[in-house]
Every structure is written in structure tokens, then in C-alpha cells.
Amino acid sequence: MGFQAMVLGATGLIGGSVVKELLIREEYDEVKVLVRRPLAMEHPKLTQIILNWDELDQYGDAFVNVRDVFCCLGTTIKKAGSQENFRQVDFEYPRLAAELAQQAGVHQFLSVSSMGADPASRVFYSRTKGELEAALTEGKLPSVHLFRPSLILGVREEKRFGEMIGAWFMTKFDFFFRGKALKYRAIPAKTVAHAMVNIAVTGTLGVHIYPNDVIHVLGLVQ
Numbered sequence: 141m142g143f144q145a146m147v148l149g150a151t152g153l154i155g156g157s158v159v160k161e162l163l164i165r166e167e168y169d170e171v172k173v174l175v176r177r178p179l180a181m182e183h184p185k186l187t188q189i190i191l192n193w194d195e196l197d198q199y200g201d202a203f204v205n206v207r208d209v210f211c212c213l214g215t216t217i218k219k220a221g222s223q224e225n226f227r228q229v230d231f232e233y234p235r236l237a238a239e240l241a242q243q244a245g246v247h248q249f250l251s252v253s254s255m256g257a258d259p260a261s262r263v264f265y266s267r268t269k270g271e272l273e274a275a276l277t278e279g280k281l282p283s284v285h286l287f288r289p290s291l292i293l294g295v296r297e298e299k300r301f302g303e304m305i306g307a308w309f310m311t312k313f314d315f316f317f318r319g320k321a322l323k324y325r326a327i328p329a330k331t332v333a334h335a336m337v338n339i340a341v342t343g344t345l346g347v348h349i350y351p352n353d354v355i356h357v358l359g360l361v362q
Contacts, residue, residue: 143207149211203246250287285336
């Protein structure tokens with residue numbers, strides 16, 4: 141009998157790739173997604189749970205029997221409208237999800253963080269990501285895996301001009317990102333997703349942090 145997985149942020153770039161990866165993996169029998177709006181896909185393994193994220197605390201039962209939770213929640217301050225709203229999506233929802241996961245007996249919590257995540261950072265974005273990492277590692281989950289990618293490459297529903305320029309530059313001059321600069325190299329969302337699922341199937345206990353250059357390698361493993 142296979143495992144049951146849950147994906148948070150399944151409508152996003154990395155989250156969507158994680159769902160697709162999980163659905164083709166024989167290790168998983170069911171893939172639950174908590175989404176605000178339905179995914180435009182159907183699959184025998186896929187279970188969609190539509191919710192208002194502000195009511196997440198009412199969905200503790202959805203985590204029961206789940207072995208692995210993949211947290212890919214994230215937004216931008218521009219899209220969120222304020223730092224307060226950004227923090228709600230990038231900190232409060234994931235933190236609460238981890239609490240519900242722990243209460244339900246989830247084995248692993250795998251979360252997309254960011255390069256430069258640091259609770260002491262002066263940069264609001266990096267500080268928020270760092271504070272979430274700290275909250276997750278201070279919990280009682282048996283296994284926590286934190287992924288710190290650089291700029292994510294992929295086709296987004298919404299256009300982010302700054303990221304588009306950055307993606308163009310880093311793709312055009314990818315050959316520069318070698319040696320010590322490898323850790324800054326842009327990374328496809330599919331590579332991050334593949335790395336996350338590759339790590340999940342190992343079932344490794346403890347807290348683990350994966351920097352960008354390591355994710356590149358893990359995402360290539362078949």
C-alpha cells in the first residue's frame with residue numbers, strides 16, 4: 141500500500157509541479173490538495189479539498205492518514221497588497237498547517253523556503269521566510285525538509301515583470317553561474333518539485349535544509 145500526500149499551494153508554480161510529480165510516482169496512492177479554487181485536472185489519485193484559507197484551522201481532519209505534506213504556499217507583496225497580507229500567506233498559513241500536520245501524526249513536512257532566509261534579516265521577505273523556518277524546526281514533527289531555491293523558472297499565470305527580467309538574464313547568462321556562483325543559479329520549478337519528492341520518498345528523519353545548488357542536483361536524480 142502506498143503513501144498519502146498533501147500539497148498546499150497546488151495552484152502555484154512549484155506546487156503544481158509537485159502535484160504532477162506525485163501523481164506519477166508509484167509510492168503514492170492518493171494526493172490531496174488544499175486549494176482555494178479547483179485545479180483544472182482530474183486523476184484517480186487526486187482529491188481536491190476547496191477551502192477558504194482563513195478557515196484552515198477547521199480542516200484538521202484532512203491531514204489524518206497523510207504521511208507527507210508539501211508546503212508550496214507563497215505570494216508577493218504586490219499581489220498580497222501589504223506586508224501583513226504577505227505574512228499571512230507565507231508565514232501564518234504554513235505555520236498553522238504544520239501544527240495541524242503534527243496533531244494528525246504526519247511524518248514529514250516539506251516546505252519551499254528561499255535563498256537568504258534568515259529571521260534576523262533586515263529584508264522583510266527574507267526575514268519572514270527565516271521566521272517560518274524557525275517555527276517549523278521548533279515544532280514536534282518527526283521530519284522537516286526546507287528547500288531554499290534561487291529564482292524560480294517556469295510559466296506563471298500572473299506576470300511578474302521583475303522576475304521575468306531576472307529569469308531572462310539568469311537564463312541568458314547561465315554559463316556564468318559555475319563554481320561558487322552555482323548557488324545563485326536560477327532553477328526550474330520542475331527541478332525543485334522533483335527534488336522535493338525524491339527527498340520525501342526516502343522518509344529521512346530530522347531537520348534538513350537544502351540550498352539551491354543541492355536542489356539542482358537532487359532534482360536530476362531519477
